[in-house]
Amino acid sequence: MDKFLIVGGRPLEGRVTASGAKNAALPAMAASLLTDQLVTLRNVPRVRDIITLRSLLDEMGVDSSITHEERGNRLEIHARKLLNPVAPYELVKQMRASVLVLGPLLARFGHARVSLPGGCAIGARPINLHLKGLERLGAAIKIEHGYIEARADSLKGAPFCFDTISVTGTENLMMAAALAEGETLLENAAREPEVEDLGNLLNEMGASIEGAGTDTIRVRGVARLHGADHTIIPDRIEVGTFLVAAALTRGHLILDEVEPNHLGAVIAKLSEAGVQVRERAPCQLEVESTETLYAADVTTHEYPGFATDMQAQYLALMTQAEGSSVITETIFENRFLHALELTRMGADITMDGRRAVVRGRTPLSGAKVQASDLRASASLVLAGLAAEGETLVDRVYHIDRGYERIEEKLTKIGARIRRISESN
DSSP states (O other), X not given: OOEEEEEOOOOOEEEEEOOBOHHHHHHHHHHGXXXXXXXXXXXXXXXXXXXXXXXXXXXXXXXXXXXXXXXXXXXXXXXXXXXOOEEOHHHHTTOGGGGGGHHHHHHHHSEEEEEOOOOOTTOOOOOHHHHHXXXXXXXXXXXXXXXXXXXXXXXXXXXXXOSSOOHHHHHHHHHHHHTSBSEEEEESOOOOHHHHHHHHHHHHTTOEEEOBTBSEEEEEOOSOOOOEEEEOOBOHHHHHHHHHHHHHTTOEEEXXXXXXXXXXXXXXXXXXXXXXXXXXXXXXXXXXXXXXXXXXXXXXXXXXXXXXXXXXHHHHHHTTXXXXXXXXXXXXXXXXXXXXXXXXXXXXXXXXXXXXXXXXXOOOBOOEEEOOSHHHHHHHHHHHHHSBXXXXXXXXXXXXXXXXXXXXXXXXXXXXXXXXOTTO
């Protein structure tokens, strides 16, 4: 099991180019199942979650290839035919987003067998809304032996209102409705940029979708979709992580190939904490920390609010801010596992249900810590960069799920970090 060895205390200086968003690339890969023509995706990050979904598509009989380009990676997917419309537990348990194949399989092939995702380290994320929505479109669904069995001779467009906002639920129903007969109206839909990006791809494939990226999405079904060549949007969470890294290490970074409009809540909160973030060009941000950081409360919300995927990194930042801050997590009920590890490094954090009270500014010192999920691992790496001495972060396979070559990117901007493999 790989680990990161970090020697902290050095400001980060230089330039970082954002990778493509894995949370946009994953539904785009699933959308390739909707056509028998070639779908080309550019700026795809080479991270573990992409590899997992590609393995799932390969197992179904889908042809795919990946090529490194100057900006990101080009992934070509050609679902000419399908040998096996099954998403097995062995792959779904590695990544819950595998459930995104359910809607496309049902829409194009009329049946799908997808494993239930099972538990998750950061709390329950039920897929009942996916199933209710697909049933509203005319699918017959039953759950047997841990698998979702879905069938439909043809899907029919219908109105559907989400009880609670679901990003993957919105994406699954958008893809299913794209090939349904008639019009589907999705209300209380997720507004994330990744949902908008999927809508853009589907329209490039010949779909008729309006409102993707708003809370009301109108999908007029078409008989068939064709291939497309699509560039994935920048990863706003990776960019936010590097913004915090610069602030936490008292550094100065230029971030290229970014989309500042996707980072409004994060930039506003960092500015409140005393971090200087400037838009230098349409796709470029500059971040510079000041000597003093100030405590600022934050509450996570669905987009365009402060992203839950930035909560762990922001909490690490607040350990070095003057005063006390309250971090409130509203999306997941068990997403403060990193707080216990940060206290091992000297942080003063008190837990109260879905609230964490952080008292700064406490010196951080290197320690052996263990990652519990993707964003928790990022917060521990950031803390290690700011801490005195050596930090050993275990279970970094979590961070490999969503950050492309993060140790290489950090090394290029002055971090002292290296990967220790089991074979070393």
